[in-house]
Amino acid sequence: MDTLGHHIVSDLWGCNVRKLINKTYLENELVSAAEKSGATVCGVFFHEFSPQGISGVVILAESHLSVHSFPEHGYASIDIYTCGRHVQPELAIQYLYSSLEAKYNNCRELVRGIKPENV
Numbered sequence: 001m002d003t004l005g006h007h008i009v010s011d012l013w014g015c016n017v018r019k020l021i022n023k024t025y026l027e028n029e030l031v032s033a034a035e036k037s038g039a040t041v042c043g044v045f046f047h048e049f050s051p052q053g054i055s056g057v058v059i060l061a062e063s064h065l066s067v068h069s070f071p072e073h074g075y076a077s078i079d080i081y082t083c084g085r086h087v088q089p090e091l092a093i094q095y096l097y098s099s100l101e102a103k104y105n106n107c108r109e110l111v112r113g114i115k116p117e118n119v
Contacts, residue, residue, distance in 0.1 A: 004113020005063065005083040010093050012076040014103025020069040020076060023048045023056075029099045030058045033092035034065050039082060062087050067096075076100055081112065 019025050027046050034041050039060040046056030057066040063081040070076070078096055080089040097105050 004115075005081055006089055007081040007110040007112045008079070008089050008093055009108050009110070010078040010080075010096075011106040012078060012097060012100055012102035012104070013074060013106070014101075015069075015074050015076050016101040017071045017074055019100050020071040020074070021052055021054070023054050026054055026056055026067055026069065029096060030056060030065055030067055033095040033099070034058050034060055034080075036095050037065075037080070037082070037089055037092040038087045039065070039089075039092070060087075065092060076102070083113070 023046055027044060031041055031044060039062050041058055042061055043059040044056070046054060048054050052071045054069045055067070057064055060082065062084050065080045066078070068077040078093060080092050082089045093105070093107060
């Protein structure tokens with residue numbers, strides 16, 4: 001099937017809470033995950049919430065990789081959308097699963113950019 005992109009959403013449960021509250025750690029790990037997938041990093045923006053939680057996005061030449069952490073639940077919501085054939089987004093998810101010491105990963109892939117026949 002010819003598509004324009006792959007979109008993986010991943011719910012990581014049982015993560016190391018200390019890592020979910022460390023903004024610098026999450027920034028570095030998402031950039032590393034993007035690079036390991038073969039993506040090109042164009043920019044990074046992360047925001048820390050009070051009393052806890054971090055949201056961040058790594059802008060890729062191929063699209064984006066994002067995280068929303070919920071330390072009170074040991075949970076991280078990961079989203080990676082890529083276009084092109086050279087990026088392997090599943091490698092980024094595997095890296096973050098290990099890096100965040102997750103106990104469970106509920107991962108779904110959405111196929112994006114399938115052109116309808118009548119367009």
